[in-house]
Amino acid sequence: MPETPAPQTLRTLAELREHLRRFAQARDWDQFHSPKNLAMALIAEAAELVEHFQWLTEKQSAELPPEKRAAVADELADVLLYLVRIADKLDLDLLAEAERKLADNERRYPVEKARGSAKKYTEL
Amino acid sequence: MPETPAPQTLRTLAELREHLRRFAQARDWDQFHSPKNLAMALIAEAAELVEHFQWLTEKQSAELPPEKRAAVADELADVLLYLVRIADKLDLDLLAEAERKLADNERRYPVEKARGSAKKYTEL
Amino acid sequence: MPETPAPQTLRTLAELREHLRRFAQARDWDQFHSPKNLAMALIAEAAELVEHFQWLTEKQSAELPPEKRAAVADELADVLLYLVRIADKLDLDLLAEAERKLADNERRYPVEKARGSAKKYTEL
Amino acid sequence: MPETPAPQTLRTLAELREHLRRFAQARDWDQFHSPKNLAMALIAEAAELVEHFQWLTEKQSAELPPEKRAAVADELADVLLYLVRIADKLDLDLLAEAERKLADNERRYPVEKARGSAKKYTEL
Numbered sequence: 457m458p459e460t461p462a463p464q465t466l467r468t469l470a471e472l473r474e475h476l477r478r479f480a481q482a483r484d485w486d487q488f489h490s491p492k493n494l495a496m497a498l499i500a501e502a503a504e505l506v507e508h509f510q511w512l513t514e515k516q517s518a519e520l521p522p523e524k525r526a527a528v529a530d531e532l533a534d535v536l537l538y539l540v541r542i543a544d545k546l547d548l549d550l551l552a553e554a555e556r557k558l559a560d561n562e563r564r565y566p567v568e569k570a571r572g573s574a575k576k577y578t579e580l
Numbered sequence: 581m582p583e584t585p586a587p588q589t590l591r592t593l594a595e596l597r598e599h600l601r602r603f604a605q606a607r608d609w610d611q612f613h614s615p616k617n618l619a620m621a622l623i624a625e626a627a628e629l630v631e632h633f634q635w636l637t638e639k640q641s642a643e644l645p646p647e648k649r650a651a652v653a654d655e656l657a658d659v660l661l662y663l664v665r666i667a668d669k670l671d672l673d674l675l676a677e678a679e680r681k682l683a684d685n686e687r688r689y690p691v692e693k694a695r696g697s698a699k700k701y702t703e704l
Numbered sequence: 705m706p707e708t709p710a711p712q713t714l715r716t717l718a719e720l721r722e723h724l725r726r727f728a729q730a731r732d733w734d735q736f737h738s739p740k741n742l743a744m745a746l747i748a749e750a751a752e753l754v755e756h757f758q759w760l761t762e763k764q765s766a767e768l769p770p771e772k773r774a775a776v777a778d779e780l781a782d783v784l785l786y787l788v789r790i791a792d793k794l795d796l797d798l799l800a801e802a803e804r805k806l807a808d809n810e811r812r813y814p815v816e817k818a819r820g821s822a823k824k825y826t827e828l
Numbered sequence: 829m830p831e832t833p834a835p836q837t838l839r840t841l842a843e844l845r846e847h848l849r850r851f852a853q854a855r856d857w858d859q860f861h862s863p864k865n866l867a868m869a870l871i872a873e874a875a876e877l878v879e880h881f882q883w884l885t886e887k888q889s890a891e892l893p894p895e896k897r898a899a900v901a902d903e904l905a906d907v908l909l910y911l912v913r914i915a916d917k918l919d920l921d922l923l924a925e926a927e928r929k930l931a932d933n934e935r936r937y938p939v940e941k942a943r944g945s946a947k948k949y950t951e952l
Contacts (some may be wrong), residue, residue, distance in 0.1 A: 466679040469593065475682060483689060484696045488883050490638035491652070496882035498659070499626040499747060503875025504621045505666075506754075510868035511822035511860050513762075514614035518669065528615070529672045533661055533681035535622070536674055539656060542629075545642065548653050550660055555590040557657035558599060565607060572608045574759035612759050620758035623871060630878075635736050635946035637886075684783035695715025698883035717841065723930060731937060732909045732944045738886035739900070743878045746907070750871040753914075762862035766917065767907045776863070780927035783870070783911055784922055787904060790877075793890065794851040798908055803838040805905035806847060813855060820856045 465544050469551060491545050498538035505531040509558060593675060597668050600661060615669050622662035629655040717799060721792050724785060739793050746786035753779040841923060845916050848909060863917050877903040917950035 466472055480486055508528050509517045520528060543550045564577035573580070590596055604610055632652050633641045644652060667674045688701035697704070711787070714720055729736055756776050757765045768776060791798045812825035838844055852858055880900050881889045892900060915922045936949035945952070 463699060466675045466682075468675075469688075472675065472682075479682070479685065482691050483694045485694075485698075487696075488606055488698050490637050491632040491644075492636060492641035493882055495626075495630045495633050495641075496744065496878050499623065499630050500617075500875045500879040500882060501586070502623040502626045502659075503878075504873045506623050506868050506875075507872040508617050509616040510865055510872060512616060512644075514616045517614050517616035517619075520615075520670065525670060525672075528670060529667075529677045530681065532667055532672060532674060533677040535626075535659070536678050537681060539659055539663070543653075543656055546644065546652060548649075548656060550656060551590045551592075551596065551621050553653045553657040554596055554660050557654065557661060558596075561603065567606050570607045570614060572611075574609075574612050617758055620754050620868065624751045624755040624758060626753075627748045630744050630751075631748040634741055634748060714930075716923075720923065720926055720930075727933065728931070731941050731942045733942075733946075738889050738948050739886060739892075740881040740886045740889035742945050743874075743881050743889075746918045747871065747874040747878050750829065750867075750874045750907075754867045754871050757864040759862060762864050765862050765864035765867075768863075768897075768918065772926045773918060773920075776918060777915075778929065780911060780915055780922060781922060781925040783874075783907070784926050785929060787907055787911070791901075791904055794892065794897060794900060796897075796904065798904060799840075799844065801905040802844055802908050803917045805902065805909060806838075806844075806851070807836045815854050818855045818857075820859075822857075822860050 469540060473540050476541050478546060489541060489545060491542050494538055494542045498535060501531055501534035501538060593664060597664050598663050601668060613665060613669060615666050618662055618666045622659060625655055625658035625662060717788060721788050723793060724789050737789060738791060739790050741788055742790045742793065746783060749779055749782035749786060841912060845912050848913050849916060861913060861917060863914050866910055866914045870907060873903055873906035873910060
């Protein structure tokens with residue numbers, strides 16, 4: 457009997473977090489999963505994402521052929537897995553943090569100032 | 581009246597996706613949000629995460645003082661925002677992709693082989 | 705008398721390596737400069753480089769206004785500094801490694817096959 | 829007769845820059861080599877470097893077995909190649925920029941303040 461069965465259907469980040477926790481425990485991987493190491497793993501996956509796009513035009517990047525799109529989906533999933541894992545290790549609630557950030561962004565980028573501009577809020 | 585009110589409480593990635601979609605539309609930012617550009621923005625945020633940890637020991641990275649932990653939470657949120665945004669632009673379901681990846685990882689890292697080892701599955 | 709005088713004129717990577725070595729020693733920084741940590745610092749600088757370009761078109765990225773170009777130059781210098789430092793810590797000769805790599809690339813990307821193509825050598 | 833012969837011995841960054849210029853021209857690759865794209869390629873290589881270290885302790889990262897050390901050398905060379913290429917595209921002199929940066933760092937990190945500290949100059 458497998459110790460870490462794949463979930464029937466993942467519906468929430470909390471379920472994903474629980475799955476990853478069991479997955480790591482079953483393999484005795486917590487010893488490797490310091491936030492420092494997980495941050496390195498996350499950026500390595502982010503770079504694989506970037507690599508798919510580096511020689512494409514912006515337009516091409518929005519119209520990926522099926523195989524490439526599947527490969528990109530794979531990298532996005534990897535980034536999410538490490539993201540959830542770091543947040544768990546630091547006892548942070550990702551959605552709550554995202555919500556707080558959205559509120560910051562509303563303040564930093566008021567519609568009338570930010571419309572059509574790619575400037576950073578510090579330059580607006 | 582703000583065009584993109586902060587959500588009362590974010591409960592799902594789908595709600596986050598919708599919020600970000602409205603946020604970008606209200607600011608006419610879709611012109612900048614090609615997957616290529618969003619991938620660059622994501623890795624830039626991932627690097628800010630890495631920067632917090634680069635001179636810390638692994639142990640220190642797991643025991644962050646409150647201020648540093650809050651700053652790290654901020655970067656994690658930024659990575660999540662861009663991740664959700666790229667997935668939206670490519671019409672991908674992040675949780676479904678994560679679930680598929682978990683199944684891959686179960687196959688690639690069987691407990692008996694992977695226990696206590698940091699080797700990549702290609703080397704197991 | 706400063707312990708690590710700025711060089712009159714840096715002419716070689718070897719001189720840069722020596723300068724950085726003295727700079728770190730004078731500050732007792734070798735304790736932080738493991739290749740692992742230096743790799744993190746390097747990618748954080750690389751990401752600052754990426755950040756300058758993320759919302760620019762390719763054309764804009766080639767025609768930077770003076771201020772932006774100076775900021776980019778700063779990031780390139782930072783990447784070089786960490787690159788030289790890691791190579792030193794691992795006792796590697798960067799130019800010799802680059803030369804070996806050039807020979808690899810000549811083999812992997814023969815002119816007749818690679819002309820006008822952005823494909824990776826594994827796909828040529 | 830190959831159009832871009834490997835150099836006998838690379839002695840300077842300027843020679844490396846010239847080689848890379850001929851290499852790209854012979855393959856009609858300048859169309860892909862915008863600073864934006866090259867920055868993406870650089871960070872992807874930097875991430876391959878990070879990946880080698882992510883599950884190692886700092887000590888292990890300083891004592892790599894020969895095979896791993898050779899793989900790391902390969903990534904360092906890749907980073908250098910893209911670094912030289914971006915600098916060329918922006919008409920920047922890497923060593924001059926590095927020298928300017930060294931002078932900045934001397935000012936930002938005076939020995940008496942920075943000794944034994946991993947703090948950023950903005951926090952010193």
